[in-house]
Amino acid sequence: MEGTTRLSRVVLAVWCALIVLFLLFPIALIVLYAFNSSNVQSWPLPGLSTKWFSSTFSNAEMRSALWLSVRAALIATTIAIVLGSMAAFAVHRFRFFGRETVSFLLVLPLALPGIITGMALNSFFSWGGVALSLTTIVIGHATFCIVTVYNNALARLRRTQTSLVEASMDLGADGWQTFRHVTLPMVATALVAGGLLAFALSFDEVIVTTFTAGAQNTLPLWIFGNIRLGQQLPQVNVVVLMVIVVTIVPVTLAQRLTRDTGVLRPTAGAR
């Protein structure tokens, strides 16, 4: 095949296997650490147990951080679905001056390093005298979540046929009915997928959040603080397992919902 020798194919296959190991090993290992029976995080683990799970879920700090993260992610996702789909409909349907600028602008929060976005929002809020709160966290998250919904919705819209919309209008449906019964069902799964990805992105975000959260802890900030100070590590391990599950599940669902467009390829970077 393609002039490659048998030896070079074997070498490439081995290389490929090593990269797979490199990519997956740290994730498998951290899952194992959640079941570490000791409170010392060294290898080999002295034994496996689930004893840290109950103390983790009764940890009040952890619960309030989790609750804050869930609220922020839900509100940011809602804003992202509304604004992201509006932008996608506009960019898809109409040719207008500055259309390229709009799509460039929407991708900017993902293309620039997170620290720039975080810093910018922080100086914006302090300049405007806005106290850091749940609202400021949500504003930061929604700004980069809009893009994931926008990308998903636009990818789907480009695959749908305008003739369906025209047929609906010809059959006497008004604009709202066409939107409600034709356009929306076509893009619904893409919107849900975009929303799920936005939720995962927001739930996991740490760099922008450090600049917009003030004294409050979202779950990633709680994890970051504890790892840095080496505190409550058995609980951190359990929470980390929970975070993996909470982000992987929506992403897997999103993948199933958007098989056709395959939008999981993170075209503009995932953070």
Place this chain on the structure above:
Amino acid sequence: MTAATRADIAAGGSGFRSARRRVSAALFRRGWLRATLLLSPPGAWFVLIYLAALAILFVSAFWTVDAFTGNVVHSWTLENFKTIVTSPTYRTIAARTIGIAAAVTVTDALLAIPFAYFAARLAPRRLQTILFVIVLVPLWTSYLVRVYSWRLILAQNGILNWTLDKIGLGSVNIAYSNWAMWIVFSYLWLPFMILPVWVAFERVPGSLLEASADLGARGATTFRRVLLPLVLPGVVAGSIFTFSLTLGDFITPTLVGGAGSDFIGNVVYSNVGIANNVPFAAAFATIPLLVMGVYLLLARRMGAFEAL
């Protein structure tokens, strides 16, 4: 319910209905009106919040903080930039950040090219799907979780030293060092390099390789002189991510870097939080912004944007 109220409802309903029809017809005829209505909310969000914030960040880099009161002084000065350029500490930090970002980019390119070549051109269909999912899994696993895992792996009593000891190689002391940051960053951003390079390999037409073979080139020569130049835009596209993401990071240096491993991001972070000198932080944050600007211009010249 009387007949009268029922008639009322029907009339009201149809009145509402015809009004709705008139509105939607008006909107349909005036495309620009619909586009404006659809675009203004997201547009306003981005202009009034995001662009305004970026503008303030840029402007505040030219402000200073009063040493006594700690308040921001709104007068134009290049003082912050002067401090950054003249202070050896800040110059070292900027050089370290850019240096490690470059090292990570080269490492990821070297790791990704053979992998992507195998995955795109040699692996059977089924294996391709599996490899694709394997590349995506780390990408969608929490960033913080992956850094934390490496902190445990590289620790003095972690699995790396345990393994080295078992196979009789002694132990290494690379936890909390620049080496640790290099490894962890290379790990974190590897999928961002693999995906565009993979796509680039997929796009190379098989006929070019056959032509090269027909003209007498051996496998290695074809790879070096035909394939590599064609996938270079993909590598540059991937390097935008590996470079930019390393440049703006401060979590990984905090968690796996040592005492002397500060990045630009760490200085920015501590100036916003502890030192409360937002203008200086803003000035230092413009360095990654400038470096990325230059990098993106070069990348566009090399055709990386078409490969995204």
